[in-house]
Amino acid sequence: MQIAALFAAVLFGCASPQQSSTSQSDYKSRAVTRTEGGLRVSAATLSAEESAALYGAPLASQRIQPVWIEVENRDDRPYFLLSPGLDPNFYPASEAAEAMAQSDPDRLAELDRRFHGLAFHNPVPPGATVSGFVLTNLDEAVKVVQLDLVANGRAWSFSMFTAVPGFRGDYHASGVFRRELYAPGQIVNYTDDAAFRTALEALPCCATNKDGSKKGDPLNLVVVGGLDDAFPALVRRGWRPTEQTWSGSILRMASSFLSRERYAYAPVSNLYLFGRSQDLALQKARDNIHQRNHLRLWLSPMLYHGKQVWIGQISRDIGSRLTIHSPTLTTHKIDPDVDEARAALMEDMAYSQSLVKLGLLEGVGAAARRAPRENLTTDPYYTDGLRSVLVFERRPVSLADIEVLPWVAVAR
Amino acid sequence: MSPLATLALVLALAGCATWQAPADMSDAGLRSRAVSATSQGVRVSAAVLSADDTRRMFGTDLSGAQVQPVWVEIQNGTSQPMWLLRTGTDPDYFSPLEVAWSAHTTLGGSVNAAIDEHFDKLGFKNPIAPGTTRAGIIFTNPERGMKLFNVDVLGRQTLVPFTLFLPVPQQAPAGGATAAQIAFLYPASELTDYRDLGALRAALERLPGAAAQGEPLNVVLVGELEDIGAAMVRRNYHRDARAADLNQQVFGRRPDVVLRKQVETRVPSTWIRVWRAPVTFEGRAVYVGQVARPVGGRFAPADATDLRAHADVDEARNHLVQDMMYSGGLDKLGFARGAAAGARSDGLRAVLFFATRPLSLADVQILEWAPLVKP
Numbered sequence: 001m002q003i004a005a006l007f008a009a010v011l012f013g014c015a016s017p018q019q020s021s022t023s024q025s026d027y028k029s030r031a032v033t034r035t036e037g038g039l040r041v042s043a044a045t046l047s048a049e050e051s052a053a054l055y056g057a058p059l060a061s062q063r064i065q066p067v068w069i070e071v072e073n074r075d076d077r078p079y080f081l082l083s084p085g086l087d088p089n090f091y092p093a094s095e096a097a098e099a100m101a102q103s104d105p106d107r108l109a110e111l112d113r114r115f116h117g118l119a120f121h122n123p124v125p126p127g128a129t130v131s132g133f134v135l136t137n138l139d140e141a142v143k144v145v146q147l148d149l150v151a152n153g154r155a156w157s158f159s160m161f162t163a164v165p166g167f168r169g170d171y172h173a174s175g176v177f178r179r180e181l182y183a184p185g186q187i188v189n190y191t192d193d194a195a196f197r198t199a200l201e202a203l204p205c206c207a208t209n210k211d212g213s214k215k216g217d218p219l220n221l222v223v224v225g226g227l228d229d230a231f232p233a234l235v236r237r238g239w240r241p242t243e244q245t246w247s248g249s250i251l252r253m254a255s256s257f258l259s260r261e262r263y264a265y266a267p268v269s270n271l272y273l274f275g276r277s278q279d280l281a282l283q284k285a286r287d288n289i290h291q292r293n294h295l296r297l298w299l300s301p302m303l304y305h306g307k308q309v310w311i312g313q314i315s316r317d318i319g320s321r322l323t324i325h326s327p328t329l330t331t332h333k334i335d336p337d338v339d340e341a342r343a344a345l346m347e348d349m350a351y352s353q354s355l356v357k358l359g360l361l362e363g364v365g366a367a368a369r370r371a372p373r374e375n376l377t378t379d380p381y382y383t384d385g386l387r388s389v390l391v392f393e394r395r396p397v398s399l400a401d402i403e404v405l406p407w408v409a410v411a412r
Numbered sequence: 413m414s415p416l417a418t419l420a421l422v423l424a425l426a427g428c429a430t431w432q433a434p435a436d437m438s439d440a441g442l443r444s445r446a447v448s449a450t451s452q453g454v455r456v457s458a459a460v461l462s463a464d465d466t467r468r469m470f471g472t473d474l475s476g477a478q479v480q481p482v483w484v485e486i487q488n489g490t491s492q493p494m495w496l497l498r499t500g501t502d503p504d505y506f507s508p509l510e511v512a513w514s515a516h517t518t519l520g521g522s523v524n525a526a527i528d529e530h531f532d533k534l535g536f537k538n539p540i541a542p543g544t545t546r547a548g549i550i551f552t553n554p555e556r557g558m559k560l561f562n563v564d565v566l567g568r569q570t571l572v573p574f575t576l577f578l579p580v581p582q583q584a585p586a587g588g589a590t591a592a593q594i595a596f597l598y599p600a601s602e603l604t605d606y607r608d609l610g611a612l613r614a615a616l617e618r619l620p621g622a623a624a625q626g627e628p629l630n631v632v633l634v635g636e637l638e639d640i641g642a643a644m645v646r647r648n649y650h651r652d653a654r655a656a657d658l659n660q661q662v663f664g665r666r667p668d669v670v671l672r673k674q675v676e677t678r679v680p681s682t683w684i685r686v687w688r689a690p691v692t693f694e695g696r697a698v699y700v701g702q703v704a705r706p707v708g709g710r711f712a713p714a715d716a717t718d719l720r721a722h723a724d725v726d727e728a729r730n731h732l733v734q735d736m737m738y739s740g741g742l743d744k745l746g747f748a749r750g751a752a753a754g755a756r757s758d759g760l761r762a763v764l765f766f767a768t769r770p771l772s773l774a775d776v777q778i779l780e781w782a783p784l785v786k787p
Contacts, residue, residue: 337508
């Protein structure tokens with residue numbers, strides 16, 4: 001299988017968007033569509049201008065972003081769309097109306113009616129097509145739309161990357177993102193767990209600076225899966241691509257629709273692996289505990305049973321959440337206990353409905369608390385030297401079905 | 413201000429950097445009042461730390477940080493390593509070093525490093541090797557009174573879930589409580605057990621439509637309180653009863669349990685108030701309740717005390733159903749009539765059946781009861 005094609009699919013879903021005008025009425029025409037299991041789903045994310053026109057209120061000012069969804073059900077049973085799958089912190093239509101009406105009762109009544117009418121309403125009966133909006137937290141440039149549809153005894157999951165208009169350029173006019181990342185001869189598909197482990201343990205310990213001369217944060221994460229298994233898991237648990245970090249390969253590949261300048265001065269630093277900066281950077285959404293957990297992923301030339309293998313780095317920024325913390329002059333940018341963020345992700349993913357295997361293996365190299373290593377920004381960190389491997393699957397997986405790979409038993 | 417005066421002020425503000433590593437970190441007191449449970453070869457014990465315990469073990473009072481430390485011990489009697497999944501205990505738990513940060517002092521250099529090391533040492537560490545016991549602290553968000561404490565212990569293709577009711581020191585009677593003590597107890601003669609889903613539905617449709625105060629009873633939860641609690645905690649619902657909740661009366665009494673979803677802005681969010689009904693299904697408890705969210709939602713001021721229900725209670729009900737699909741605890745779902753209908757309500761109540769065994773999205777059985785129709 002061509003990695004380049006997979007990569008393109010990761011970026012933009014399986015369908016080619018048809019049009020990219022930013023006028024306020026044609027979001028449906030740029031919708032990304034997928035069909036599977038008797039379901040046809042389409043999604044499009046509205047720009048600030050489009051949502052203001054449609055909702056009659058500047059939703060983006062409260063960082064609310066409507067996603068248009070249409071579901072055609074050709075199965076034999078009713079389906080329910082699950083809004084928390086798109087965004088665990090989504091906004092009920094009535095709540096958004098209250099936010100926009102301020103305290104004006106007439107305005108509230110009008111907006112409430114309007115927002116309620118625009119909302120996606122369950123169920124989707126057999127043979128029917130239902131469309132409407134789910135109100136999510138605002139993303140700029142690119143939005144991952146995760147659709148979980150549940151019926152009696154079955155569930156389907158679709159992930160789509162949608163473009164948010166209003167950015168310079170015309171992404172689909174260019175085939176540049178279909179550029180091959182790896183030549184077919186470079187790609188190795190592992191079907192043997194021991195060989196896969198050996199290959200993963202042979203990877204470098206750390207990401208580096210641009211010319212590879214200095215070691216940065218430890219590569220403590222391996223994510224196995226792609227658009228329909230790993231990404232749904234991350235999105236369901238509130239992970240979202242960070243706007244600043246659509247850089248590196250994906251930015252280059254998609255440079256005609258993402259404004260390069262926008263990111264040139266971004267505060268998030270680039271780290272390097274395989275000779276390029278991270279392909280994806282994500283952060284946990286909003287104000288919950290893992291808000292400042294950042295993860296960077298690079299697509300590797302490996303496959304595991306045909307699935308994409310991403311090598312990654314996860315760490316947590318600490319310091320500002322607690323209300324009484326003292327001002328301090330000696331701060332760390334990252335939690336020096338980098339294993340904590342790695343464990344937190346692993347535990348969180350157990351609740352994602354998609355984690356099917358987890359394991360730990362060597363490769364990072366241990367660093368003791370009293371002899372910490374430093375990343376590129378001279379933040380000290382210590383670690384047991386392990387990297388975690390998370391394997392995702394598309395079929396829903398219960399907490400009691402997660403397999404533990406018999407590799408390293410962590411002993412901290 | 414002179415440089416010297418500035419320095420003096422900084423030192424004064426810094427509180428002299430006097431943290432001392434506590435000498436007494438014994439968990440004997442916690443162990444003696446811990447609440448325990450055993451299942452599938454795993455034994456879990458837990459106790460909420462008092463302010464005194466916290467000062468004694470951490471050398472600082474964390475209550476101002478809005479952190480509630482809980483001591484947990486897990487005895488692994490199985491033949492495989494097990495992991496405690498902290499996300500299942502509190503999706504917004506704090507890491508040890510995050511909490512340590514709150515105790516840092518200005519110009520504290522080596523003292524701050526010692527604080528970090530101390531907090532990290534006391535934090536709970538995975539995994540729990542076969543045949544071993546591990547104890548440590550989990551830093552959770554505070555709950556008052558009786559804490560609904562969920563512990564999910566993960567092994568190879570195994571999950572052993574526990575739900576404990578932990579007394580919060582100085583706020584609840586010692587010794588813990590069982591679900592039966594928390595929920596209302598009916599004499600056996602007043603309970604009707606149903607074995608047939610159709611008969612259960614009919615009984616549920618005969619339950620009161622609203623509380624005496626008029627808010628509709630738009631949800632029914634079927635299952636033991638432990639199973640319901642596990643599903644709710646995994647989705648960030650916690651026990652949190654306020655005055656407005658306790659004014660609601662059904663069956664002539666105030667709600668048995670009130671849960672509230674914790675949202676990022678920390679303003680009051682969706683609540684579930686439940687009353688045990690004089691009905692069981694296959695011997696399992698049945699609760700009838702109200703699900704709603706307060707007027708203003710997340711955009712209300714953080715100190716808002718207006719906890720009136722927003723009129724669109726159907727929306728809150730439907731979103732609860734969706735949330736529970738991800739809980740791993742939802743077994744069956746149906747909609748029955750019987751809730752007080754209103755201008756904004758279809759009069760249906762969502763009936764959610766909970767199970768102990770973990771379930772995925774594809775395992776939920778959706779009953780063909782009353783059809784949910786687009787409003």
